[in-house]
Amino acid sequence: MSNELPLGYHYSTVYAGIRKVQKDDLSLIFSEPAANAAAVFTKNLVAAAPVVLSKASLKSSKGKVRALVINAGNANCATRTGMKVAETTAKAVAKLAKCAANEVLPSSTGVIGVELDVKKITSSLPALFARMSPDRFGDVARAIMTTDLVQKTAQANLQLSKGKIRIAGMTKGSGMIQPNMATTLGYVMTDAKIGANDLKAILARATELSYNRLTVDGDTSTNDTVVLLANGASGVKPTGEELKLVAEAITGVMKNLAAQIARDGEGAKKLVRVLVSGAKSEADANLIGRAIANSPLVKTAVAGSDPNWGRILCAAGYSGAKFDPAKVDIYLQGKRVCKAGLAAPFDEGKLKAKLDDKDVTIDLRIAGNGKGEAEFWTCDFTEGYIEINGSYRT
């Protein structure tokens, strides 16, 4: 895998003692040369210090980034020293990376409201830099995990007219996940040459179609951050037409990452894909898809392999989208269970068996000429979610 990774990126991790379990908790992604960057952040009013600092740095550096530094185990949010910790971290990294402090973006994930001892970070930085390697991409993907059970990475390569470009992304997130992001961190690197404005537009649309179509429990966190870096190390600058292909490939990587988060939802046993079509607009399709994907009743029914389509229709009904319930067909695992808003005959036993699959598709189609479509990802809702979240902090 490593020989297909984007050129010019170096990765490292160490255990800085931030989380109790001895598992690497401090990560670095370093770009040589400097990368153009775009980022999207949580819309929560309560934003963690690293989010506030990263936003300001991206603005003042005009989207130039040399290093990302990420800690797991503490969200550095709602604490007295939050901003000081984020700033000290960025400055210390900048010193070792020989760049400006605003070219370093910090991220944090973990518990909220507990002071983060910055010395744990600063004293670990020399080791972090010493262990940098282009091969340690997977180590970072593991070190940013919190309640995640599996690391989440995706890659794509494109042969363009002037040569090959590479895209690689990693993400973390498992609970507290809802459209407009979540305790989600995502980092997507490419070695294509892409200007900062183009990057921004690509990331905005790709996020809309990936992370913003993802929900685990309807909660939106204080620390969500997705960063897209393009360092041009391939020497390949996509033409105007090729840029669309690159945008598609980046979107594909991000959709792949988002679906992986849903599959690894806290306590989840199944990945649930919710498809909506025939709505009056994309906005309406989003409302319907989100309501279904967020409904604890739908998600517990999926957990129990129960073809309870009434709950799906009901969630669509309260979504806020306008549609005629008598025009709705619903398919579960490809089998029509509701036709024109009413029960369609199906073999209960067979469908229940199909719903035992690890991949469940809920497909709601509204008859007519509506062009609004949406695809959402979520997971089933099991006892495991409760176990994980009942005592996360303690």
Next chain:
Amino acid sequence: MSNELPLGYHYSTVYAGIRKVQKDDLSLIFSEPAANAAAVFTKNLVAAAPVVLSKASLKSSKGKVRALVINAGNANCATRTGMKVAETTAKAVAKLAKCAANEVLPSSTGVIGVELDVKKITSSLPALFARMSPDRFGDVARAIMTTDLVQKTAQANLQLSKGKIRIAGMTKGSGMIQPNMATTLGYVMTDAKIGANDLKAILARATELSYNRLTVDGDTSTNDTVVLLANGASGVKPTGEELKLVAEAITGVMKNLAAQIARDGEGAKKLVRVLVSGAKSEADANLIGRAIANSPLVKTAVAGSDPNWGRILCAAGYSGAKFDPAKVDIYLQGKRVCKAGLAAPFDEGKLKAKLDDKDVTIDLRIAGNGKGEAEFWTCDFTEGYIEINGSYRT
């Protein structure tokens, strides 16, 4: 208790074979004389047939009601024969009650999308009428239950200048509960003389402060109905000033019923009261209260007696209300855990013990001059919720 019940109401239940378990599933509330009535219904686009019919009947009868007929075990929603079943039921009840069909309001609760055999209802009506008694209030409260574990009733009596008036309410609901109602049925009877327009206004505000401040899982059902009846059997017509007292008493009964629903939330072990004060407006306080009360992360933390105030602040942050997080104090069980948006010192062990109580209060206060207040009720989120809903239909 029965001698304190509102005068002029008769109650009955039978087992009509609609639900599998042999437990009374068909109920009647009959008023002699005819009552003035107001009702609020689900806002779900997918409304069950009895909701559609009841709305139309209330309109054409100008709020005159003689009988309520309620079945549990089948929602009579999203079925081919839904409207026919509701109409046939109302007509058959009207014949026995010797009133017009539009003076009978049907309600249903149970599974969606399964045809309801109306013969089970019509063939049971003679027995239902034969067993009517002013004393069987509690029997109806039990027969309308679905996943409810306990029956839910509340009463209030008022001594007014011209005599005593009585109020009694019953409700069902346990899951699929969210502001703007839920698979909630509620019936509140009084023997005061109150005009239809006054009743409507009283019910609207009382619902806003009770059922609409209740959330179990964020789902809103297709069948929600709350009916308020005033039959004047006491002979007492409240004066203009006294009408406010009556409205308050009705609101009190409905708040009591709403809190009972939260306490009996599916799988719940604890009743959670969420208080918000200091918001810019009541609307903002509602947004904040609802976000906290709806957050699975907050509710699982309560289940685990985990004083995880960061999740509470976080939910407020994504609620959509505008406020300064640095002005927020949060109290759990009366103990301040967050001061000015930051961690406040508290004894973790002691507070955890306090959070083991069956009644948990989350109190979020925003410093300043904001007059917006709200009180919400919800429950903790436990493994039991998943168990109940994973196989409800089958």
